[in-house]
Amino acid sequence: MHEMALTQGIIEICEKYAEGKKVSLVEVEIGELSGVVADAVRFCFEACCLGTLLENAMLEIVETAGIGCCLDCKTETRMKTIFDPCSACGGYSISITAGEDMRVLSVEVEDED
Numbered sequence: 001m002h003e004m005a006l007t008q009g010i011i012e013i014c015e016k017y018a019e020g021k022k023v024s025l026v027e028v029e030i031g032e033l034s035g036v037v038a039d040a041v042r043f044c045f046e047a048c049c050l051g052t053l054l055e056n057a058m059l060e061i062v063e064t065a066g067i068g069c070c071l072d073c074k075t076e077t078r079m080k081t082i083f084d085p086c087s088a089c090g091g092y093s094i095s096i097t098a099g100e101d102m103r104v105l106s107v108e109v110e111d112e113d
């Protein structure tokens with residue numbers, strides 16, 4: 001399950017950002033075509049956070065839609081998997097333009113007082 005490694009990566013980024021403060025909220029973007037399962041990340045997050053600055057932090061996952069541009073007919077097409085054909089011409093020469101990434105969007109840390 002590679003979500004475990006990815007989740008640990010998220011936590012590392014947040015800890016670096018937090019500089020010793022407690023993290024209260026983490027917002028993560030997961031693209032529909034990234035191959036990452038949001039529920040698996042949620043599950044791993046809770047386990048991986050124990051004993052870190054992120055313990056008890058909220059995890060907000062923003063799922064972004066997969067979008068590709070057909071190289072044959074230049075139509076922008078909605079993709080649910082990276083193997084989807086163009087919705088207009090049925091071609092498979094598609095360049096993915098959105099929804100391939102997973103990244104940390106924002107990190108909120110608790111005020112010190």
Ligand SMILES: [Zn+2]
Nearest residue numbers: 070073086089
């Ligand atoms: Zn097309």
